[in-house]
Amino acid sequence: MTVTVPTRASTGHGSQVAARADGVWKVYGSGEAQVVALRGVNVELERSRYTAIMGPSGSGKSTLMHCLAGLDTVTRGDVYIGATKVTGLKDKALTRLRRQQVGFIFQQFNLLPTLSAEENILLPLSIAGRKPDQAWFDTVIETVGLRDRLRHRPSQLSGGQQQRVACARALVSRPEVIFADEPTGNLDSRSGAEVLGFLRDSVRSFGQTIVMVTHDPVAASYADRVIFLADGAVVSELHAPTADGVLDMMKRLDTSAADIVGARDATGAEG
Numbered sequence: 001m002t003v004t005v006p007t008r009a010s011t012g013h014g015s016q017v018a019a020r021a022d023g024v025w026k027v028y029g030s031g032e033a034q035v036v037a038l039r040g041v042n043v044e045l046e047r048s049r050y051t052a053i054m055g056p057s058g059s060g061k062s063t064l065m066h067c068l069a070g071l072d073t074v075t076r077g078d079v080y081i082g083a084t085k086v087t088g089l090k091d092k093a094l095t096r097l098r099r100q101q102v103g104f105i106f107q108q109f110n111l112l113p114t115l116s117a118e119e120n121i122l123l124p125l126s127i128a129g130r131k132p133d134q135a136w137f138d139t140v141i142e143t144v145g146l147r148d149r150l151r152h153r154p155s156q157l158s159g160g161q162q163q164r165v166a167c168a169r170a171l172v173s174r175p176e177v178i179f180a181d182e183p184t185g186n187l188d189s190r191s192g193a194e195v196l197g198f199l200r201d202s203v204r205s206f207g208q209t210i211v212m213v214t215h216d217p218v219a220a221s222y223a224d225r226v227i228f229l230a231d232g233a234v235v236s237e238l239h240a241p242t243a244d245g246v247l248d249m250m251k252r253l254d255t256s257a258a259d260i261v262g263a264r265d266a267t268g269a270e271g
Contacts, residue, residue, distance in 0.1 A: 160191025
């Protein structure tokens with residue numbers, strides 16, 4: 001199977017770019033143990049848009065998100081958040097960047113069990129020594145529907161409610177971009193749909209930028225754009241995706257990945 005490989009996964013709309021990777025390589029280990037996770041990735045993520053990153057297992061999608069978010073370093077190339085060059089930042093500057101310009105939503109919620117929902121939501125601002133904008137806080141709370149749950153601790157909340165707390169926590173500091181890593185992975189379909197709907201609404205209503213890694217075609221269909229990786233490289237993308245369209249592309253990529261592995265195994269056997 002042949003998959004069309006663009007020379008650059010670009011927004012193409014002339015809009016401002018919230019995050020981008022320029023010729024990014026990520027290599028783990030060395031010698032026979034070397035693993036190339038990313039291969040010269042060039043991608044621009046448009047401001048005030050909802051972008052999903054997908055690909056077969058081992059395609060490099062989570063590695064790309066971690067590099068873009070400053071959670072992992074790149075082997076070669078450059079990463080930017082807005083106008084800030086992330087590559088090469090010292091620890092203090094990198095910590096400041098993540099506190100002020102980046103929001104995170106993880107599969108495991110990552111809430112502190114001893115804090116109330118409100119305290120968890122405000123924790124990033126507290127750590128940064130910033131006071132919340134009360135009007136914006138109220139808007140976020142109303143949007144995620146947590147007004148009557150603010151004094152509850154995580155153990156008193158359902159999984160969907162806990163993830164909505166995590167979404168509110170990411171949004172309350174008004175970051176340049178929010179990175180979401182499999183945000184519905186631990187939720188049932190109804191709770192997952194609520195979280196995905198909130199993320200989509202935060203883009204449409206508030207102009208937030210969302211970048212989400214997912215394996216779920218239904219989750220990806222909530223996005224404005226889906227970027228597909230295979231074998232560490234960007235191989236295709238879809239705009240205004242549907243679940244069926246995403247599923248079809250993933251089936252093609254899974255077949256392609258299996259062909260690549262088979263070819264490598266054959267080459268190794270011959271050697």
